Amino acid sequence: MARGLSSHALAHVRGRMQGRSLVVCPPCEWEDGRLAENVHVPLEVSGVTKVYPGGIQALDQVSFRIAPGERACLLGPNGAGKTTLIRLLTGALRPSSGRVSLFGLGVEDPDFLGAKRRVGIVPQSPGMYRDLSVDDYLQLVRDLYGSGNIAEVVEAFGLGPFRARKMAELSGGMQRRLSMAAALVSSPEVLLLDEPTVGLDPVATREVHTFLRKVMPGRTVLLCTHNLAEAEALCESAIILRQGRVLLHERIATLRQRIQPVLVLRAAQGPERLMEALVAQGHAPTREEDAVRVHVADAVAQAPELLRRLLATGLEVYECRVVTPSLEDLFLDVVGANDARA
Numbered sequence: 001m002a003r004g005l006s007s008h009a010l011a012h013v014r015g016r017m018q019g020r021s022l023v024v025c026p027p028c029e030w031e032d033g034r035l036a037e038n039v040h041v042p043l044e045v046s047g048v049t050k051v052y053p054g055g056i057q058a059l060d061q062v063s064f065r066i067a068p069g070e071r072a073c074l075l076g077p078n079g080a081g082k083t084t085l086i087r088l089l090t091g092a093l094r095p096s097s098g099r100v101s102l103f104g105l106g107v108e109d110p111d112f113l114g115a116k117r118r119v120g121i122v123p124q125s126p127g128m129y130r131d132l133s134v135d136d137y138l139q140l141v142r143d144l145y146g147s148g149n150i151a152e153v154v155e156a157f158g159l160g161p162f163r164a165r166k167m168a169e170l171s172g173g174m175q176r177r178l179s180m181a182a183a184l185v186s187s188p189e190v191l192l193l194d195e196p197t198v199g200l201d202p203v204a205t206r207e208v209h210t211f212l213r214k215v216m217p218g219r220t221v222l223l224c225t226h227n228l229a230e231a232e233a234l235c236e237s238a239i240i241l242r243q244g245r246v247l248l249h250e251r252i253a254t255l256r257q258r259i260q261p262v263l264v265l266r267a268a269q270g271p272e273r274l275m276e277a278l279v280a281q282g283h284a285p286t287r288e289e290d291a292v293r294v295h296v297a298d299a300v301a302q303a304p305e306l307l308r309r310l311l312a313t314g315l316e317v318y319e320c321r322v323v324t325p326s327l328e329d330l331f332l333d334v335v336g337a338n339d340a341r342a
Helices: 007-016 082-089 112-116 134-145 150-156 172-184 202-215 228-234 252-258 271-280 299-312 327-335
Strands: 043-052 056-066 071-075 097-102 119-122 190-194 220-224 237-242 245-251 262-267 286-288 291-295 317-323
Touching (some): 056 082, 056 245, 071 082, 082 097, 082 190, 097 112, 119 172, 134 150, 134 172, 150 172, 237 252, 245 252, 245 327, 262 271, 262 299, 271 286, 271 299
Parallel strands (some): 071 220, 071 237, 119 190
Antiparallel strands (some): 262 291, 286 291
C-alpha cells in the first residue's frame, strides 16, 4: 500500500483509477508476416454508433483497427468524436451500438479488465492527487496493477529530484512527465495518448515529445491530438474523423501521394514580377508573403527547365525548392479548410 494512505483512501483511489492499465504480457507471435491465430488486434472499433442523451450523435458507424506495433494519430475538427472514441476505448463509455474491443475483448467480456491492464493511458488532464508525493503516486499505481519498476520510470522521465515533492507543486510539464511515468510503470503493450501536450509551453512540449519517441517504438499507439506537427513527428498512420464518421485510415506516406509537391520560388525582383512571368508561361501561381508557389505535375523533374525559362526572362531567381505536403496540407485536403476550423 502507498505510504500514508489508509485502506479507505486506497479503495477510493482504486475506484477513480479504473481504466489506467498496466501489466506486462507476452509479445505477439507472427507467422509469415501475419498475426498468429491466437493474437488479437490490440484496438478495434466495429460499426460503433454513440448517441448521447438528448439525441446528440457523436459517432456514426465508426470502424477501424490498429495493428500491433502501429503508431496511429486520431485527427479531426472539434466535435468530430475523437474524445468519445478515446472514452469508449478505455471503457469509460459504452457504445449505443457496435463493439469496441481491446485484444479481442469487449466491455461485455468478463476478462475486459485484464485487457485494460495491457493499455497505458496518458490523459489530456493529468488528474493530480494534490496531497500525494511523486513517490507515493507511483507506488500506488504499481500496487494497484501488481507489477512495475518504479526506479526505471523515475530514471527514464527524470523524476529523481522530485520524488518527495507533492504533486500539486509540480509544473505542468513535470505533471505530464509523471502521467507518462504512471502509464508506463508496468510496461503496457498499448499507449492511448489524449492530447499529451495540450496547454504546455514549447520547452515542455519538446520534452514530452523526446520522452514519447523513447517509449513508443515496439508499442501500439493511438495519439489523439489537434497538433498536426506533433502527429506527423510521432506517428506513421492517420485516422481522420469528421462529423462522427471515419473519412480515412491510411499511412501518412500514402496520404502524401494525394497531393503533388509544389515549387516555392523567390526572385530579387519580388513576388509580383515572378508571378507575372509564371502566368505568361501558362502556370497558375499563388503568392505566399515574399515567395511564390506553383503546382506542376512533377516538381522535381520540371524544376530545372522552369528555372531556366525564368532566368532567360531576366529574373534573378535566388531560391527554387520543392516542398512536399505536410500532414496539415493532407488534413485540409481531406476535411476541407472550413470544416477544419469548425
